[in-house]
Amino acid sequence: MVDRLREPxxxxxxxxxxxxxxxxxEVFVTSDGSKxxxxxxxxxxxxxxxxxxxxxxxxxxxxxxxHALKDVRGAAAGSGEILxxxxxxxxPAAFWRxxxxxxxxxxxxxxxxxxxxxxxxxxxxxxxxxxxxx
Numbered sequence: 555m556v557d558r559l560r561e562p563x564x565x566x567x568x569x570x571x572x573x574x575x576x577x578x579x580e581v582f583v584t585s586d587g588s589k590x591x592x593x594x595x596x597x598x599x600x601x602x603x604x605x606x607x608x609x610x611x612x613x614x615x616x617x618x619x620x621h622a623l624k625d626v627r628g629a630a631a632g633s634g635e636i637l638x639x640x641x642x643x644x645x646p647a648a649f650w651r652x653x654x655x656x657x658x659x660x661x662x663x664x665x666x667x668x669x670x671x672x673x674x675x676x677x678x679x680x681x682x683x684x685x686x687x688x
Contacts, residue, residue: 556642556645559587559590559642560585561587562587563584565584566582567580567581567583569581569656574660579598579656580595580597581652581653581656585642588641589639589641590642590644591637592638592639593636593637595635596634598635599636600634602615615662619631626655636655
């Protein structure tokens with residue numbers, strides 16, 4: 555595979571993982587012979603937006619994604635896509651780091667809902683306790 559990435563190429567592959575709303579997660583791999591780029595094709599950010607999680611509006615989500623990306627060498631967001639750039643030699647390990655990033659970001663959907671439910675439960679508990687006061 556590394557030899558193939560040392561030449562200009564474009565590959566698309568499906569992961570054995572799916573978005574919670576359906577549809578397989580795909581990885582787009584392009585190489586100019588010296589730089590390899592992994593991308594999810596912009597589908598991940600569109601998925602989040604459909605879940606009501608727009609990075610342009612939600613500062614907490616935006617910062618969370620930014621921090622997840624900055625911790626991985628070569629990772630970034632641009633043109634509506636999550637990207638990871640590397641050399642052909644680093645591509646096998648970088649591929650798994652990219653998959654991990656994508657799955658972590660998909661998982662933000664669950665943590666955001668969990669956080670919202672925890673806040674709702676706390677608010678309800680505070681409201682219930684105020685009814686007991688004279």
